[in-house]
Amino acid sequence: MENRSYVSEEEFLSEYDGTRFEKPSVAVDLLIFTIEDNKLKVLMVKRNNYPFRGCLSLPGVFVNINETLDEAAKRALRQKAGIENIYLEQLYTWGDIDRDPRMRIISVSYLALVPKIKIQSHEQTADSAGLISLDEISDEKNQIAFDHRKIISYARERIKNKVEYTNIAFEFLPQEFTLPELQIVYEILLGKKLYKANFRKKAASLIMPTDRMTTGDAHRPSRYYTLRKNGDE
Amino acid sequence: MENRSYVSEEEFLSEYDGTRFEKPSVAVDLLIFTIEDNKLKVLMVKRNNYPFRGCLSLPGVFVNINETLDEAAKRALRQKAGIENIYLEQLYTWGDIDRDPRMRIISVSYLALVPKIKIQSHEQTADSAGLISLDEISDEKNQIAFDHRKIISYARERIKNKVEYTNIAFEFLPQEFTLPELQIVYEILLGKKLYKANFRKKAASLIMPTDRMTTGDAHRPSRYYTLRKNGDE
DNA sequence: CAAATAGTGTCTTTGAGACACTATCGT
DNA sequence: ACGATAGTGTCTCAAAGACACTATTTG
Numbered sequence: 001m002e003n004r005s006y007v008s009e010e011e012f013l014s015e016y017d018g019t020r021f022e023k024p025s026v027a028v029d030l031l032i033f034t035i036e037d038n039k040l041k042v043l044m045v046k047r048n049n050y051p052f053r054g055c056l057s058l059p060g061v062f063v064n065i066n067e068t069l070d071e072a073a074k075r076a077l078r079q080k081a082g083i084e085n086i087y088l089e090q091l092y093t094w095g096d097i098d099r100d101p102r103m104r105i106i107s108v109s110y111l112a113l114v115p116k117i118k119i120q121s122h123e124q125t126a127d128s129a130g131l132i133s134l135d136e137i138s139d140e141k142n143q144i145a146f147d148h149r150k151i152i153s154y155a156r157e158r159i160k161n162k163v164e165y166t167n168i169a170f171e172f173l174p175q176e177f178t179l180p181e182l183q184i185v186y187e188i189l190l191g192k193k194l195y196k197a198n199f200r201k202k203a204a205s206l207i208m209p210t211d212r213m214t215t216g217d218a219h220r221p222s223r224y225y226t227l228r229k230n231g232d233e
Numbered sequence: 234m235e236n237r238s239y240v241s242e243e244e245f246l247s248e249y250d251g252t253r254f255e256k257p258s259v260a261v262d263l264l265i266f267t268i269e270d271n272k273l274k275v276l277m278v279k280r281n282n283y284p285f286r287g288c289l290s291l292p293g294v295f296v297n298i299n300e301t302l303d304e305a306a307k308r309a310l311r312q313k314a315g316i317e318n319i320y321l322e323q324l325y326t327w328g329d330i331d332r333d334p335r336m337r338i339i340s341v342s343y344l345a346l347v348p349k350i351k352i353q354s355h356e357q358t359a360d361s362a363g364l365i366s367l368d369e370i371s372d373e374k375n376q377i378a379f380d381h382r383k384i385i386s387y388a389r390e391r392i393k394n395k396v397e398y399t400n401i402a403f404e405f406l407p408q409e410f411t412l413p414e415l416q417i418v419y420e421i422l423l424g425k426k427l428y429k430a431n432f433r434k435k436a437a438s439l440i441m442p443t444d445r446m447t448t449g450d451a452h453r454p455s456r457y458y459t460l461r462k463n464g465d466e
Numbered sequence: 467c468a469a470a471t472a473g474t475g476t477c478t479t480t481g482a483g484a485c486a487c488t489a490t491c492g493t
Numbered sequence: 494a495c496g497a498t499a500g501t502g503t504c505t506c507a508a509a510g511a512c513a514c515t516a517t518t519t520g
Contacts, residue, residue, distance in 0.1 A: 022298040023256040026339055065255040065337055069328030093326040093341050095302030104298055106259055108326050108339075180499070197501070198483060219498040220490035413472070430474070431510060452471035453517035 024095075024104040028072040029060035029148070031091060031155040032081055032112040034119055034131060035172045040159075040188055041131040042152055043081055043119070047145055051101050056132060057145035058152070060107065073110040087113040087171040091155055099147045111155050113171035163189045167206060170227045176210060178222035179203060257328075257337040261305040262293035262381070264324065264388040265314055265345045267352055267364060268405045273392075273421055274364040275385055276314055276352070284334050285378035289365060291385070293340065306343040320346040320404040324388055332380045344388050346404035396422045400439060403460045409443060411455040412436060 032043035044056040059080035063072040069090065077083050091109040099105065119131070136142055137152055144152075162168050169185050170177075183199050207225040214222045265276035277289040292313035296305040302323065310316050324342040332338065352364070369375055370385055377385075395401050402418050403410075416432050440458040447455045 024259055024296065024298060026257055026259060063257065063328070063339075065257060066330060068330055069326060069339070072328075090326065093302060093323065095296070095305075095341070097299060097301055106296075106302070106341075108328070178499090195482095195484065196499085197485085197503095198481095200500075202482085214491095214499095216492085217498075218492040218496080220500075222499055411472090428509095428511065429472085430476095430512085431508095433473075435509085447472095449519085450471075451469075451519035453473075455472055 024106045026063045027060050027105050027107045028063055028069060028076055029058045029107045029109045029151065030073065030076050030080065030112055031058060031109060031152060032077070032083070032114060032119075033155070033159065033172075034114050034116050035185060035188055036116050036131055038184060038188060039133045039135070040156075041133050042137065042155075044130065044132045044137075044148075045080070046130075052143070052145035055143040055145040056137075056148075058109075058148045063108070069108050073108075073112075076110075077112060081119065083112070083114060083118060086118065087111075087168065091158060092151075094147060094151060096147065107151075109151055109155070111158060113159075113168060115172055115174050117174055159189055160191065167227065170206075176212065176224040176226055178214060178224055179207075180222055182207075182225075257339045259296045260293050260338050260340045261296055261302060261309055262291045262327075262340045262342045262384065263306065263309050263313065263345055264291060264342060264385060265310070265316070265347060265352075266388070266392065266405075267347050267349050268418060268421055269349050269364055271417060271421060272366045272368070273389075274366050275370065275388075277363065277365045277381075278313070279363075280378055285376070288376040288378040289370075289381075290378035291342075291381045296341070302341050306341075306345075309343075310345060314352065316345070316347060316351060319351065320344075320401065324391060325384075327380060327384060329380065340384075342384055342388070344391060346392075346401060348405055348407050350407055392422055393424065400460065403439075409445065409457040409459055411447060411457055412440075413455055415440075415458070 030043070034041055034043070043059065045059050047053055047055050047057050059076060061072055061076040061079065063069060067075065070088075073088060073090075074084070077086070077088065089111050091111040094107045094109060097104060099107070134152070134156060137144060137149060159168065163186065169182070169189055172185050172189075173181060179200055182203060183194060183196065186199065187194055206228055208228045210224045210226060212224040214224070263276070267274055267276070276292065278292050280286055280288050280290050292309060294305055294309040294312065296302060300308065303321075306321060306323075307317070310319070310321065322344050324344045327340045327342060330337060332340070367385070367389060370377060370382060392401065396419065402415070402422055405418050405422075406414060412433055415436060416427060416429065419432065420427055439461055441461045443457045443459060445457040447457070
């Protein structure tokens with residue numbers, strides 16, 4: 001009886017092309033976004049090897065033969081930024097031939113969103129990692145390694161779009177937040193000011209009030225809310 | 234002076250991990266969607282080798298070392314379906330370890346949309362290709378190779394979403410079409426009936442009337458339209 | 467004229483947008 | 494009382510949804 005028996009690689013490849021294949025390398029690159037000082041920032045590392053020595057680049061790892069892409073992304077998140085359990089989604093796969101001058105590397109990029117608090121304590125994990133504002137990255141005077149400027153700009157667009165039809169904005173905040181805080185996050189991500197009253201009406205269906213309030217400010221206190229999960233009434 | 238000098242692979246890899254890497258293979262798989270007999274269908278080929286002999290699978294090729302992912306996708310489109318110059322976008326990259334029982338293969342999937350007319354003449358290109366309706370693919374009685382059922386279902390969702398905020402529906406139609414035809418395409422892609430009057434009001438801003446009308450039908454004739462491109466008034 | 471499909475007019479409801487107002491803190 | 498920020502009420506306008514109507518062809 002025929003079960004899924006092994007077929008040699010040679011035989012297998014001939015099914016497709018009849019030629020040998022030189023394989024590209026596969027890496028995973030991370031786009032770890034957070035909001036600091038009311039600015040959207042990306043975690044980048046300074047390269048201390050060629051090529052692009054001294055330039056900023058996205059943190060990444062090679063994909064091991066025995067780990068999935070998602071696992072590789074999570075490992076990179078742990079090893080390069082010391083973060084776990086945050087929003088993570090596959091973004092796009094970059095396959096230009098000369099994107100790395102040394103060899104052919106296909107990069108599967110992952111988008112990670114994280115509240116600033118979670119990232120603080122791990123700042124000096126691997127290499128010299130740091131949060132870079134998107135303004136600095138757009139600035140042509142700053143050297144960015146590989147095609148990473150393009151990748152970041154792609155990620156920025158994805159965020160802007162997804163804010164409109166998902167709740168990713170909440171990923172930038174701690175579990176409890178005030179509505180003014182939430183509004184600022186939306187304004188940063190969308191890149192425009194919003195009307196307070198309208199924003200609150202729309203947000204109302206997404207959130208649940210807590211009984212905690214801000215204290216100590218020289219103005220009316222603000223209530224803390226949490227994101228309403230599916231199933232909460 | 235230091236320019237981007239060559240660094241041995243060994244040395245290069247050590248920067249990341251310090252271990253040797255066994256590389257996965259990288260393939261491109263195509264999801265070629267079209268509408269036939271008022272049903273959404275995908276182009277699939279019947280496998281005549283192990284594994285999954287006799288099962289339906291998505292057409293795909295390995296990525297050559299000297300071609301980009303987009304180029305590989307276009308080549309697959311040409312070689313496996315004989316189609317060119319159609320809507321093509323990268324969908325998602327699948328990297329589970331055992332998605333192929335023979336060896337580690339990472340698959341970059343591409344979504345292609347095509348009007349039925351363009352595909353007709355090339356029906357019997359490579360292998361035994363054929364258009365399979367999504368109902369048949371969901372049917373657990375039909376054997377689908379690899380993780381391709383999951384991939385198709387992911388693509389189906391992407392189409393449903395993108396119909397809402399892009400003009401991809403037009404990719405399923407020839408250059409000239411009637412509004413009833415366009416409405417049917419939208420209904421199939423969205424999976425629900427639409428109100429004619431409302432649909433037409435919304436479509437009005439996207440289309441340009443021609444002076445051609447349908448003829449020969451035992452009812453009022455229908456005007457042909459074209460998609461309004463950016464720049465058309 | 468009957469059957470069939472193409473195409474239109476209009477009312478209702480919903481939500482986005484804009485603006486003016488009130489509320490509550492610390493000093 | 495004042496400055497500052499939190500929070501609300503309400504009007505307008507545009508789009509989505511629902512339904513009833515008219516129009517034009519063939520046989």
